[in-house]
Amino acid sequence: MNKVYVKHSVVAKIRRFTPWIYANEIDSDPEEFQSGEVVALFSKKDGFLGTAYVNPKCAIFARVLSFGKEEIGKKFFHNRIKKAIAKRGALLHVTNAVRLVHSEADFLPGLIVDQYGDALCIQINTAGMEAFRDVIVHTLKHLLNPSWIEEKSDVHSREIEGLVSKNGTLFGEAKALFELHENALTFLVDIQDAQKTGFYLDQRKNRAICASYVKQDDTVLDLCCNTGGFGIYALKAGAKECVFVDVSESAIEQTKANVERNTLSGESLHVKDVFTFMKEQKYKNTFDMIMIDPPSFAKTKEQANGAKRGFKHLLMESTKAVKDSGLIALFSCSFHVGKKELLEIAMEVSHDLKVQYILLEQMQQDSDHPCLINASASFYLNGLLFRVEK
Structure with a gap:
């Protein structure tokens, strides 16, 4: 195993279990290493620091697999995946679809595994995980005995890593639709056609939280509804009407x-860009509750300012559309627009529209998408539930 030396200034960060080392933090020639190669991390002054895989093509040069001396092979992946699966047991009482492996938060950076009944949907998003593709698939078969494995790796992530897309059925026979059961509701999921790995499992807890505030005969607006999760929860909770809006025709059909x-x-049901829809409708004091759950507006730090302008516009229009003392749930699924930024946006809209927001709930992804406190990017999903006082 080759050694990668890191700068002494990075040692404290690694000892705090930060799992990423950037290209400008290493003290070795990056061109000496192969994409996906497993290396030992060293400091010239402090000695051994951990085991990682590297990619000289990326700004994140190394991703830590272990802060100890471990052989990275079949036994390593068996133990890590088995431990991750065991942590999800409690959720199977409320649903038949869970995230089994969540990248860095399960100490397998670059690997995502979602379970839909006896089917699996996986993402292999880094060169380091790609190097162990066969081991990973074999381990999943051995531990879970799936009927079908579908790969839906993130094309953008793999492109950054210098990898070609390999999406498609890896094993078994694909099924047209999966019946996902969640808190006494059923959702039909087209795993092959749907966004990401099939369904937004990370919002499971937040759908239930928002629905708990719905009153009998409420009117609800679900913006960027995707396949209707928040709005369907609201209808089940007693809302008399829900307006669903999404730019995707297939998402509205699924809703x-x-x-x-x-x-x-x-x-x-409305197939329409939400910005255009709100501009055309000119709602005033119409809804008891509005959910705003857009796709990631900011995949990079450079896109954050534009994203914040988009959030502000949607919050302003939604604030006009909601009734006095009505509720607005605002979500961001981008680390670059987090809770702090959402609150700042709300402060600006509060000032501009002369309304006050009472914060009722602060939300994040459900427990099968855990946050690793040493990896700030794992806090990617943030939601705020406001009561609007006009």
Whole structure:
């Protein structure tokens, strides 16, 4: 195993279990190493620091696999994946779909594994995980005996890593639709066609939190509804009407199917960009509750300012559209627009529209998408639930 030396200034960070080492933090020639190569991390002054894999093509040069001396092979992946699976047991009482492996937070950086019943959907997003592709797939088969494994790796992440896309069925026979059960609701999931790895499992807890505030005969607006999760929870909780809006025609079709599957009614479905929709509708004091859950507006730090302008516009229009003492749930799934930024945006809108926001809930991803406190980027999903006082 080759050694990568890091600068002495980085040692304290690594000893605080920070799992990423950047290219400008190493004291070795990066061109000496291969993409995906497993190395031992050393400091010339402090000695051994951990075991990592590297990619000279990336700004994140090394991702730590272990802060000890471990052989990275079949036994390592078996133990890590088995331990991650065991942590999800409690959630299987409320759902049949969970995230089993969540990258750095399960100490397997670059690997995502979601379980849908007896099927698995995986992402292999880094060169280091790509090097162990066969071991990973073999381990998943051995531990879970799946009927089907679908790969839906993140194309952008793999491109950064210098990898080609390999999405498709890895094992077994693909199924048209999966019936996902969640808190007494059913959602039909087209795993192959859906965004990300099939369904936004990370919002499971937040869907239930928002629904707990819905009153009988409320009117609800679900912006960027995807396949209807928040709005369907609201209808189930007693809302008489929910307006669903998404730019994707297939998402709205899936929303309609999900409403029908749960024998609910009161839906109004719109295939439209949410900015255009809100501009055209000019709602005033119409809704009891509005959910704003857009896709990531800021995949990079450079996109953060534009993203914040988008959030501010949606919050302003939603504030006009909600009734006095109505509720707004605002979500960001980008680390670059976190809780702090959402609160700053709310402060600006509060000033501009002369309204006050009462913060009722602060939300984050569900427990099968854990946050590693040493990796700030793992705090990627943030939500705020406001009561609007006009």
